[in-house]
Structure formats: C-alpha cells, structure tokens
Amino acid sequence: MALPAIEAVGLCKRYGARKALDGVSLTVAEGEILALLGPNGAGKTTFLEILEGLRLADEGRARVLGEDPATPRGRRRVQERIGVSLQSTSLFDTLTVAETLELFAALYPRRESAADLMARMGIADRARVRVGELSGGQRQRVVLALALVNRPDLVFLDEPTTGLDPVARRYVWDSIRDIAERGQTIVLTTHYMEEATRLARHVAIMDCGRIVAEGTPEGIVSALGLGVRVRVEAPGLTLAGEAVGVRSAVAGDDGWRIEADRAEPVVEWVFAQAREQGVDIRRLEVERATLEDAFVHLTGRDLA
Numbered sequence: 001m002a003l004p005a006i007e008a009v010g011l012c013k014r015y016g017a018r019k020a021l022d023g024v025s026l027t028v029a030e031g032e033i034l035a036l037l038g039p040n041g042a043g044k045t046t047f048l049e050i051l052e053g054l055r056l057a058d059e060g061r062a063r064v065l066g067e068d069p070a071t072p073r074g075r076r077r078v079q080e081r082i083g084v085s086l087q088s089t090s091l092f093d094t095l096t097v098a099e100t101l102e103l104f105a106a107l108y109p110r111r112e113s114a115a116d117l118m119a120r121m122g123i124a125d126r127a128r129v130r131v132g133e134l135s136g137g138q139r140q141r142v143v144l145a146l147a148l149v150n151r152p153d154l155v156f157l158d159e160p161t162t163g164l165d166p167v168a169r170r171y172v173w174d175s176i177r178d179i180a181e182r183g184q185t186i187v188l189t190t191h192y193m194e195e196a197t198r199l200a201r202h203v204a205i206m207d208c209g210r211i212v213a214e215g216t217p218e219g220i221v222s223a224l225g226l227g228v229r230v231r232v233e234a235p236g237l238t239l240a241g242e243a244v245g246v247r248s249a250v251a252g253d254d255g256w257r258i259e260a261d262r263a264e265p266v267v268e269w270v271f272a273q274a275r276e277q278g279v280d281i282r283r284l285e286v287e288r289a290t291l292e293d294a295f296v297h298l299t300g301r302d303l304a
C-alpha cells in the first residue's frame with residue numbers, strides 16, 4: 001500500500017489555557033480529498049498549520065508526505081511539495097492575474113505555467129485584469145491557482161469558499177475537483193456541510209479540538225442511526241397497525257410526520273393504508289439525515 005499523504009497522531013495544541021487541538025489523529029490517503037468540517041473555533045486552521053509546518057504542536061506527531069513538519073529539514077521538504085491557500089490570502093490589488101501568478105511561480109524551481117493554471121481554474125479571460133477588480137469568486141480562483149504554482153503533491157485549502165455567493169462557490173468547487181482529478185491530494189476545511197458532502201468521500205467532523213466523527217458522509221450518518229423522516233400529505237388518512245422500524249408517527253393538520261429506521265416499510269405502510277381508506281396521497285417526502293443532523297446530534301449545536 002502507498003504511504004499515506006498525511007498521518008497525524010495525537011496532536012495537541014494549547015493557546016494559553018485554551019485547547020485548540022485536543023488529541024487529533026487522522027490519516028489521509030494519497031490522491032483523496034479530505035474535508036475537515038467544523039464550526040468556527042473547532043481547530044481546523046490550527047491543525048492545518050501544524051501539518052504545513054507553520055506551527056508546532058505541544059504533543060503528538062505528524063508525517064506529511066513522509067516528512068516531519070516539526071523539524072527544520074522536514075519542514076523545508078514539506079513546504080516544497082505542498083500548496084497552501086490560507087484562510088485569508090493577501091494579494092497585490094494592482095497586479096494583473098497573470099502577473100500575480102508569474103510573480104509567485106518565479107519563487108519555485110518546479111513550477112506550473114501561469115497560462116495553464118489560469119485555463120484550469122477558469123480565469124484565462126481575466127489574465128490582464130487587475131486583481132483588485134475581480135469578483136470574490138474570481139479572486140478565490142486566483143488563490144487556488146497560487147496554491148498550485150509549485151506543482152504540489154498535496155494541497156491545503158483553508159475555507160476556500162467562505163464568504164462567496166452560491167454561484168461563485170460552485171465554480172470554486174469545479175476548480176477543486178479539477179485539482180483532485182489530477183491526482184493531487186487535497187485537504188480542505190469548511191463549515192459548509194454541502195461543500196464537504198459534494199467534494200469529499202472522506203469527511204472528518206471537528207468540534208472543540210477533537211474529531212467527533214469520520215468516514216464517508218453516508219457512513220457517518222448511518223453509523224449514528226439517525227434514520228429517516230417521512231412526511232405524508234394526505235388529509236383524512238389514519239394510520240392503523242404498524243410498520244417495521246417506526247420510531248414515531250405524529251398526525252398533523254393534513255397528514256403525518258413519521259420518524260423511522262428505514263423509509264421503505266413506512267412508504268409501503270402508508271400506501272397500503274391510503275388504498276384501503278380510499279384516501280389520496282398528495283405528497284410524500286422522504287428526508288434522510290444529513291451531515292448537519294449528524295453534527296447537531298454529536299455536539300448539540302448547529303454547524304454555522
């Protein structure tokens with residue numbers, strides 16, 4: 001098996017009395033996208049900065065691309081091979097997009113061409129535009145392009161779409177997928193559940209310096225046994241008898257709200273009853289639990 005891109009074991013970090021990281025262990029396979037999902041203050045940036053060699057952990061150890069970012073030599077080697085977009089990146093507003101990429105590329109021996117990067121990130125038509133005149137989404141794609149100038153094997157993206165509108169966010173997602181399709185490993189942080197679900201098969205939910213759940217989005221949800229909610233709009237329907245795995249069935253003004261382990265037995269039950277009673281089903285909706293529900297379940301708080 002290939003060496004993992006990242007292996008972190010028991011990382012702890014305190015700022016004074018505050019524990020920013022409280023024993024974080026995590027392995028990221030080569031070529032995958034890991035989404036670290038958690039609210040503000042969860043410790044996401046601290047975790048990334050330790051892996052990037054920008055901060056030292058108080059306890060624990062990490063290997064990044066086989067190197068130890070806590071030693072000067074390891075840090076140098078790690079930093080040559082990673083691409084980083086920080087949570088807030090300052091750019092020179094008066095430089096054009098092309099000039100910005102060329103300026104940063106000049107710092108590295110192994111570099112990607114500015115033209116290729118602009119094409120890949122969908123900003124080729126902005127090449128001669130000053131950075132200060134870009135929209136938020138375009139600016140963020142310049143930041144992504146900058147994270148790629150040194151042809152990194154591993155890319156860290158700290159909240160790549162925070163503050164963007166939904167349309168711009170989707171463009172940035174496309175750019176992130178493009179990076180992943182070329183086999184570069186990606187670690188991104190986000191507090192948007194949808195972003196984690198759409199981009200990553202490997203999600204780690206972080207809260208208060210700890211990883212509280214890890215796996216595929218569906219895996220995390222099903223491991224918690226959160227089940228499904230079935231909403232039925234069918235005025236006059238009464239539900240007699242029972243279906244397998246029903247946790248609760250509450251009648252409302254024009255139908256039912258049913259919580260259950262699985263949807264199928266409930267749907268069959270509802271249809272059978274409606275047929276027997278000659279009642280029309282106007283609407284039937286199955287809602288599966290989401291990562292957001294998982295987060296609330298695990299921490300008692302909302303993500304945002």
Ligand SMILES: Nc1ncnc2c1ncn2[C@@H]1O[C@H](COP(=O)(O)OP(=O)(O)O)[C@@H](O)[C@H]1O
Binds near residue numbers: 015018020042044045
């Ligand atoms: N340089 C610092 N000095 C003191 N406290 C910090 C510092 N950086 C982060 N913290 C605190 O550590 C915790 C984790 O922060 P951070 O890693 O930035 O979380 P996130 O990126 O998930 O929002 C927060 O409570 C934050 O206030």
Ligand SMILES: [Mg+2]
Binds near residue numbers: 044045046087159
């Ligand atoms: Mg952060």
